Amino acid sequence: MGVELANVAGVVRQAVSSIVDTGAGVFIDGERFDYGVDATWGHLARPPGIEVVYEPTLLLYYEGPVDFPAVTLVDGPLCSVYPTEEPGLFTLSSVPHTPLGQFLCPHEARAARDRVAAAPEVIAAKRALMEEQVARYVPSFAKTFRYVGPQLAIKTKPCGAWDDRSCQVVRRGRMLSVLSGKIDTVFFAMERIVALVEEAQAAAGLEDAVSSLRADIALINGRAGVNGADEGGLRERL
Numbered sequence: 001m002g003v004e005l006a007n008v009a010g011v012v013r014q015a016v017s018s019i020v021d022t023g024a025g026v027f028i029d030g031e032r033f034d035y036g037v038d039a040t041w042g043h044l045a046r047p048p049g050i051e052v053v054y055e056p057t058l059l060l061y062y063e064g065p066v067d068f069p070a071v072t073l074v075d076g077p078l079c080s081v082y083p084t085e086e087p088g089l090f091t092l093s094s095v096p097h098t099p100l101g102q103f104l105c106p107h108e109a110r111a112a113r114d115r116v117a118a119a120p121e122v123i124a125a126k127r128a129l130m131e132e133q134v135a136r137y138v139p140s141f142a143k144t145f146r147y148v149g150p151q152l153a154i155k156t157k158p159c160g161a162w163d164d165r166s167c168q169v170v171r172r173g174r175m176l177s178v179l180s181g182k183i184d185t186v187f188f189a190m191e192r193i194v195a196l197v198e199e200a201q202a203a204a205g206l207e208d209a210v211s212s213l214r215a216d217i218a219l220i221n222g223r224a225g226v227n228g229a230d231e232g233g234l235r236e237r238l
Contacts, residue, residue: 019044021173035197038177041156043106047177048170051159054109056100058116058126058152060092062145071138079134081141090145094130102157109154116152123150171196 019036020027026036038044042052062081066088072080079094100116103109116122127147134141156179158168168179169192176196178189 016044019175021175023173026174034174036175037193038175039180041179042177043154043156045175045177047168047179048172050168050170050179052156052179053102053104053159054106055102055155055157056109056113056116056152057093057098057155058100058123058150059098060127060130060150061148062090062092063088063148064090064145068144073137079130079137081134081138081145089148091151092130092134092145094133097126097129097133106154106156113152113154167192169193169196171200174200 016028018027018029021036025032025034027033028036042054046052061084068081068083068090070080070082072082077095079092079097082091082093083089084091101109101112103112127150131142138144158179167189169189170177176193178193180189
């Protein structure tokens, strides 16, 4: 789906071939910037200090009743039927069947994703498994929904035994790396990036740093005024 943007500075969806952090600035394809923000979820460079794996995934799109509720089954190898922002369009995901593997390198994950994209028989087999699974919990699924097509993507997941959806921002020199599990955490990432840049500018050097939510909250509150935060002014400055 294409999106037309207006009043946006810079270039959107342009391939980058060179990023160099000289300490005095970040040069992106030869153009200098004060700071660079890597929001590729570890595909440009592995986030410093954070162990991650790259997981290709398969979601399935279905058309269904506009008023059908979201069904999310948790705490086990279960599945979910979830409405999208498009009325009447839903995704079907499955804990055992949506992941297509885990890889330590992003290019290996992309290769695995592309192999599945080029193999309709694999997608058909996965679809059969996912529809069989969801029918155990939503018996009317086959009669209620019509298959539309697949969505192939790659998740960047912190290593650990839990499903960490927190937002992390790490600064190395003048490059800031963002890992964000949910779309609404973009606002947390923005605040942490501002806090790390202000901290770097106030400090004598540019030592690498990991953002701390508690410290960031204190810094933001300090900018706005103790116990009397000028929220309008804070939003304007951010």
